[in-house]
Amino acid sequence: MKTIILNNYYPHLTERVMLEVSDEIAVTLSIGGRLCDSYKRRKREHDECSLDSTPGFEADVTFSPLTPEQVLEDRENRAALYAAIGQLPPVQARRVYAHYILGISRADLARAEGVGISRISGSIDRGLLNLKNILENPI
Structure with a gap:
């Protein structure tokens, strides 16, 4: 059994919560965290942005279909x-x-x-x- 800190996975929690989980769950959470970190790094390195972030932003980066x-x-x-x-x-x-x-x-x-x-x-x-x-x- 491993002890994890739930605040690392749920940042909206206000108090520090520690929980014992099985080894399989700890490994799964660890892999998910690494995948999330690598996605954020790739997003930062390639200047990726969400088209949902700013209203009107889509018109600057997308092309309307040709008539x-x-x-x-x-x-x-x-x-x-x-x-x-x-x-x-x-x-x-x-x-x-x-x-x-x-x-x-x-x-x-x-x-x-x-x-x-x-x-x-x-x-x-x-x-x-x-x-x-x-x-x-x-x-």
């Missing part, structure tokens, strides 16, 4: 963007696509192609200007 019109507009914009990228010179198209769509850094692109970063940056910047002209003035 059918927004989905259609997104598809049309994406199709226009890919068509415009297809009209760029091949090198510019490849570099703009790799940097902005695939998320590859300019330094990694330069290393992969064996050229300087300034050449990659210039090509991407010219590609963006060409994209702007293509999208603003469709043929």
Whole structure:
């Protein structure tokens, strides 16, 4: 038999209460306490928060579902963007696509192609200007 202090498990108790419990119950309570502590630590380390804590907080961290019109507009914009990228010179198209769509850094692109970063940056910047002209003035 082990003696536990109930105040550790029930903090609302005002006076100190000690209770003898069987070994199995003591082990179960100990495991539950460790799980609770590890959850609190993980919550603190990953900046986890409850959406129920502050009224109006949900709107800051969640996205409302897209309407059918927004989905259609997104598809049309994406199709226009890919068509415009297809009209760029091949090198510019490849570099703009790799940097902005695939998320590859300019330094990694330069290393992969064996050229300087300034050449990659210039090509991407010219590609963006060409994209702007293509999208603003469709043929």
